[in-house]
Amino acid sequence: xxNSIDRSSPIGKRDYAIILTAIRLGLRSSDIRLMKFSxxxxxxxxxxxxxxxxxxxxxxxxxxxxxEAIIEYIKYGRPICDxxxxxxxxxxxxxxxxxxxxxxxxxxxxxxxxxxxxxxGKGGPxxxxxxxxxxxxxxxxxxxxxxxxxxxxxxxxxxVYLKLDIPHLRKCGLEVPQFSWNKNNLEVF
Numbered sequence: 001x002x003n004s005i006d007r008s009s010p011i012g013k014r015d016y017a018i019i020l021t022a023i024r025l026g027l028r029s030s031d032i033r034l035m036k037f038s039x040x041x042x043x044x045x046x047x048x049x050x051x052x053x054x055x056x057x058x059x060x061x062x063x064x065x066x067x068e069a070i071i072e073y074i075k076y077g078r079p080i081c082d083x084x085x086x087x088x089x090x091x092x093x094x095x096x097x098x099x100x101x102x103x104x105x106x107x108x109x110x111x112x113x114x115x116x117x118x119x120x121g122k123g124g125p126x127x128x129x130x131x132x133x134x135x136x137x138x139x140x141x142x143x144x145x146x147x148x149x150x151x152x153x154x155x156x157x158x159x160v161y162l163k164l165d166i167p168h169l170r171k172c173g174l175e176v177p178q179f180s181w182n183k184n185n186l187e188v189f
Contacts, residue, residue, distance in 0.1 A: 024132075
């Protein structure tokens with residue numbers, strides 16, 4: 001999906017930074033679109049924000065590629081305006097991107113890349129969060145760590161994001177012995 005984004009345009013720089021942030025950090029759409037300049041601690045290399053849904057503080061590492069994409073957008077793509085939000089619309093009046101704008105960005109680039117995000121629900125920004133959770137599980141990251149990354153207090157909340165991991169489930173299967181059954185007895189071979 002990332003390779004399908006034309007980063008030579010201001011909107012492409014924005015969309016790339018948004019999608020990369022979602023893919024790499026698993027932030028909710030609302031937390032990305034309402035991320036402020038004050039949310040990024042460039043000295044500590046962290047993103048520190050109050051999550052919109054839970055009103056809880058989350059502190060995540062500002063990964064190098066995410067930081068570089070955000071800087072690229074701020075310096076060379078973001079319209080000049082006084083808004084405190086990092087990601088803004090590019091048509092007047094400039095404002096923070098709305099929920100439907102986020103969905104449109106993700107769906108457009110998923111379609112351009114030939115990716116069906118509906119395997120993770122409705123196929124919008126939330127699909128990127130679910131895909132990250134599934135990817136982490138497939139790479140043997142413990143569920144409590146995945147919960148922490150996603151900002152969940154309870155691992156049961158995280159479980160709804162995880163799609164079936166068939167390869168790992170196969171390792172859990174027990175061999176069933178062959179048997180013969182008739183009304184009078186059961187023979188196990």
